[in-house]
Amino acid sequence: xxxxxxxxxxxxxxxxxxxxxxxxxxxxxxxxxxxxxxxxxxxxxxxxxxxxxxxxxxxxxxxxxxxxxxxxxxxxxxxxxxxxxxxxxxxxxxxxxxxxxxxxxxxxxxxxxxxxxxxxxxxxxxxxxxxxxxxxxxxxxxxxxxxxxxxxxxxxxxxxxxxxxxxxxxxxxxxxxxxxxxxxxxxxxxxxxxxxxxxxxxxxxxxxxxxxxxxxxxxxxxxxxxxxxxxxxxxxxxxxxxxxxxxxxxxxxxxxxxxxxxxxxxxxxxxxxxxxxxxxxxxxxxxxxxxxxxxxxxxxxxxxxxxxxxxxxxxxxxxxxxxxxxxxxxxxxxxxxxxxxxxxxxxxxxxxxxxxxxxxxxxxxxxxxxxxxxxxxxxxxxxxxx
Amino acid sequence: xxxxxxxxxxxxxxxxxxxxxxxxxxxxxxxxxxxxxxxxxxxxxxxxxxxxxxxxxxxxxxxxxxxxxxxxxxxxxxxxxxxxxxxxxxxxxxxxxxxxxxxxxxxxxxxxxxxxxxxxxxxxxxxxxxxxxxxxxxxxxxxxxxxxxxxxxxxxxxxxxxxxxxxxxxxxxxxxxxxxxxxxxxxxxxxxxxxxxxxxxxxxxxxxxxxxxxxxxxxxxxxxxxxxxxxxxxxxxxxxxxxxxxxxxxxxxxxxxxxxxxxxxxxxxxxxxxxxxxxxxxxxxxxxxxxxxxxxxxxxxxxxxxxxxxxxxxxxxxxxxxxxxxxxxxxxxxxxxxxxxxxxxxxxxxxxxxxxxxxxxxxxxxxxxxxxxxxxxxxxxxxxxx
Numbered sequence: 001x002x003x004x005x006x007x008x009x010x011x012x013x014x015x016x017x018x019x020x021x022x023x024x025x026x027x028x029x030x031x032x033x034x035x036x037x038x039x040x041x042x043x044x045x046x047x048x049x050x051x052x053x054x055x056x057x058x059x060x061x062x063x064x065x066x067x068x069x070x071x072x073x074x075x076x077x078x079x080x081x082x083x084x085x086x087x088x089x090x091x092x093x094x095x096x097x098x099x100x101x102x103x104x105x106x107x108x109x110x111x112x113x114x115x116x117x118x119x120x121x122x123x124x125x126x127x128x129x130x131x132x133x134x135x136x137x138x139x140x141x142x143x144x145x146x147x148x149x150x151x152x153x154x155x156x157x158x159x160x161x162x163x164x165x166x167x168x169x170x171x172x173x174x175x176x177x178x179x180x181x182x183x184x185x186x187x188x189x190x191x192x193x194x195x196x197x198x199x200x201x202x203x204x205x206x207x208x209x210x211x212x213x214x215x216x217x218x219x220x221x222x223x224x225x226x227x228x229x230x231x232x233x234x235x236x237x238x239x240x241x242x243x244x245x246x247x248x249x250x251x252x253x254x255x256x257x258x259x260x261x262x263x264x265x266x267x268x269x270x271x272x273x274x275x276x277x278x279x280x281x282x283x284x285x286x287x288x289x290x291x292x293x294x295x296x297x298x299x300x301x302x303x304x305x306x307x308x309x310x311x312x313x314x315x316x317x318x319x320x321x322x323x324x325x326x327x328x329x330x331x332x333x334x335x336x337x338x339x340x341x342x343x344x345x346x347x348x349x350x351x352x353x354x355x356x357x358x359x360x361x362x363x364x365x366x367x368x369x370x371x372x373x374x375x376x377x378x379x380x381x382x383x384x385x386x
Numbered sequence: 387x388x389x390x391x392x393x394x395x396x397x398x399x400x401x402x403x404x405x406x407x408x409x410x411x412x413x414x415x416x417x418x419x420x421x422x423x424x425x426x427x428x429x430x431x432x433x434x435x436x437x438x439x440x441x442x443x444x445x446x447x448x449x450x451x452x453x454x455x456x457x458x459x460x461x462x463x464x465x466x467x468x469x470x471x472x473x474x475x476x477x478x479x480x481x482x483x484x485x486x487x488x489x490x491x492x493x494x495x496x497x498x499x500x501x502x503x504x505x506x507x508x509x510x511x512x513x514x515x516x517x518x519x520x521x522x523x524x525x526x527x528x529x530x531x532x533x534x535x536x537x538x539x540x541x542x543x544x545x546x547x548x549x550x551x552x553x554x555x556x557x558x559x560x561x562x563x564x565x566x567x568x569x570x571x572x573x574x575x576x577x578x579x580x581x582x583x584x585x586x587x588x589x590x591x592x593x594x595x596x597x598x599x600x601x602x603x604x605x606x607x608x609x610x611x612x613x614x615x616x617x618x619x620x621x622x623x624x625x626x627x628x629x630x631x632x633x634x635x636x637x638x639x640x641x642x643x644x645x646x647x648x649x650x651x652x653x654x655x656x657x658x659x660x661x662x663x664x665x666x667x668x669x670x671x672x673x674x675x676x677x678x679x680x681x682x683x684x685x686x687x688x689x690x691x692x693x694x695x696x697x698x699x700x701x702x703x704x705x706x707x708x709x710x711x712x713x714x715x716x717x718x719x720x721x722x723x724x725x726x727x728x729x730x731x732x733x734x735x736x737x738x739x740x741x742x743x744x745x746x747x748x749x750x751x752x753x754x755x756x757x758x759x760x761x762x763x764x765x766x767x768x769x770x771x772x
Contacts, residue, residue: 077684298463325454329427
C-alpha cells in the first residue's frame with residue numbers, strides 16, 4: 001500500500017519549526033530548500049550531486065515542461081522522475097506565475113489563461129484543470145493549485161479580485177486533483193492577498209477550510225522588499241494550521257530564509273544558487289564571493305575548505321576566477337554545484353539549530369554574512385554571463 | 387630519487403604496439419589518447435571524471451595558458467597539475483601550432499614568432515627558449531619542441547625550408563630543455579616534412595640523432611585527408627626508433643586512430659570528444675549519434691547501457707535530446723563526459739586487442755562503425771551550439 005503524504009512537527013524554537021514531510025518517494029526534512037529544476041534539470045548540476053548535497057526534494061516548472069518537451073511526452077517516457085534521473089520527491093508549481101512573467105499575449109479570464117509560448121509562439125490554454133492534469137502527467141509528488149500571482153504594487157480592489165479568482169481556481173484545482181491524482185500525492189493551496197492583512201486573512205481562511213495538504217504564501221518576493229515581506233509573513237503565517245507545511249514561494253537569500261523560518265515557514269525554492277553560480281558568485285558562511293573579482297586572481301584557497309562538497313573544497317579561487325575569465329563551462333559547473341550544496345548545508349544548520357534551541361544565534365550569524373535584503377534586490381546582473 | 391621518464395614495449399600485433407610510458411607522475415598505457423585541456427580544463431568535464439574514464443595523461447596548450455592566466459602565474463600557484471586538479475602526467479604542446487592558427491599579425495623569423503594575443507591584442511614573442519621555459523613553468527611532464535606546423539598544401543621547397551627551421555628550433559628547444567627542465571621530465575621532437583618522403587626522412591634522421599625522449603609526427607590532420615595521412619605514416623613511422631613513443635598530433639576520429647595504431651603510433655590527442663559533445667554528438671561502438679536528431683525524441687535507451695560511464699549509461703537519449711533543445715548546460719556536460727569516456731574505452735579495447743593478437747578484428751569493427759575519414763572532414767559545424 002502506498003504510504004500517505006503526511007507532515008509532523010518534531011521541535012520548535014520560537015516560531016521556527018523542525019518537521020518532516022513523509023511522501024511515497026522519501027522523507028523531506030523541514031525547513032527545506034528545494035533546488036529549482038526548471039526544464040527538468042537543476043541548471044549545470046548533475047542530479048546525483050543535487051542528491052549528495054542533501055536536497056530532499058526539488059522543484060519542476062509546469063509552464064516550461066508543458067511547452068517542452070510536453071507533459072504527455074514526459075508521461076510516455078515514464079514520468080518526470082525517471083526522465084531527469086531524480087528518484088526523490090518533486091514539487092511542481094502550477095504554471096500560473098511563469099505564464100504571467102514569460103509568455104506573450106496573455107488573456108486572463110474566469111476560465112484560465114490563454115497565452116503564446118515564449119519558445120515558438122504556439123497558442124496554449126492553462127486552466128486549473130489543465131495545470132493539475134499536467135502536474136499529474138509529470139508525476140509530481142507535491143502539486144500546487146493554479147493561481148494568479150498578484151502583481152506588486154496593486155490596489156486593495158485589484159488585489160482582492162485577484163485573490164478571489166485564485167480562491168475559485170483553488171476550488172477547481174482541488175476538484176481536478178481528486179480526479180487526476182494518485183494516492184500519496186499532495187496538493188498545496190496558495191494564500192494571496194498582497195500586503196493587505198484582511199485579504200491575506202480571507203484567503204487563508206478560505207483555503208484552510210478546503211483542508212489541503214499544505215499551504216504556500218504567494219505573491220511575495222516580487223519586488224516588495226524584505227521588510228514588507230517579513231511583515232506579511234508575520235500576520236499571515238499564524239492564520240495557517242500548525243499541522244500543515246508552509247511554503248514561501250520563490251525565496252530567497254540566506255537572510256530571507258532565516259527571517260522566514262523565524263516566522264514559521266517550512267519550505268523554500270529559489271533559482272538563486274544556480275543563477276548566482278552562472279554569474280560567477282559563490283555563497284559561503286562568510287558571505288557571497290564574486291569570483292570574477294581580481295582579488296581572487298592568485299588566491300589558492302578553495303571556496304570553503306571545510307565543506308564536504310568537492311566543488312567548494314577542491315578547486316582554488318584562482319582557478320575558478322581563471323575559468324570564469326576564459327568562459328569555460330567548468331566555472332558554472334563548479335559554482336552551481338557548490339552553491340546548491342551550500343544552500344543544503346544552510347538548511348541543515350537551520351534544522352540542527354532548531355533542534356538544539358540555538359536558532360537565533362545562527363540567524364544572527366547569517367544576517368551578518370548576508371546583510372542584503374530581498375531576492376529582487378540581490379539578483380545580480382540581469383544578463384547571464386554564459 | 388625521482389624516477390626517470392622511460393618507455394617499454396610490451397607486445398605487438400603487426401605494427402601495432404602495446405607499451406607503457408613511465409613518468410614520475412604515473413604510468414601511461416599506450417596506445418594512449420590524451421583528452422585536451424586547452425585552458426587548464428577538459429571542456430565541460432570534471433577532472434575526476436576524466437581520470438575515472440581511464441585517461442592516463444592529458445594535454446595542455448602552451449599558447450592558451452601563457453596568455454591566460456599566464457605561465458609565471460601558474461608557476462606561483464604551484465604548477466598546472468595543482469591549478470587544474472589533475473595529478474597524472476600532463477603533456478604540453480609548444481604553442482607553435484596555435485600561434486599560427488589563432489593569433490593575429492604573426493611575424494615568423496629565425497628567432498621565433500612575434501604575435502598579437504587573440505584575447506587582448508597584446509604583443510608576445512614565442513621562441514624555442516620561451517616555449518620550453520613556459521612548459522617548465524607549467525610543470526609539464528612531457529614537453530614538445532617548438533616547431534612550425536607547415537601548412538598543407540605547400541611546395542617541396544616551402545615544406546623543406548619550414549622543416550629545416552623546425553629542426554633548428556628543435557636543437558634550441560633541446561638546449562633550453564637542458565637548462566629549464568627537472569629530472570623525470572621529457573622532451574619530444576616533431577617530425578615535419580609534409581607529404582614529401584625525403585623531407586620526412588631528413589627530419590626523422592636529424593631528430594633521431596638528438597636522442598629525444600619521444601617523437602611526434604606533425605603537420606598532419608591539417609586537411610590532407612585520411613588516405614594521404616596514412617600514407618605519410620606508412621613511410622615515416624619506420625624511420626623512428628622502436629624504443630621511443632610515437633605521437634600523432636591532433637588526431638582524430640576512431641577510424642583515424644585505429645589506422646594510425648596499425649601503422650605504429652602510440653599516442654594521440656584531439657578535441658573531438660568534447661567538441662562533438664558540445665555539438666550534441668555522442669560516440670558509441672555502433673557509430674556517432676546526433677542527439678539533436680528528432681529520432682531520439684522519445685527514445686528511452688541510454689547512449690550505451692553497457693558503458694561504465696554514468697553519463698553514457700544513466701540518461702535516456704530522449705532526455706539528452708530535450709536538454710540540447712532547451713539549451714541546458716547538462717547536455718554538453720553529459721555528452722562531453724560520455725565521449726571522453728568512450729575514447730578511453732576505445733583505447734583500452736585497442737590495447738587489449740594488441741595483447742590478444744586480435745587488433746585487426748577490432749580495426750574492422752571500428753571502421754564499420756566510423757566510415758568517416760579525417761578530422762577535418764568530420765569536425766561537425768564550425769560554430770558551437772553553446
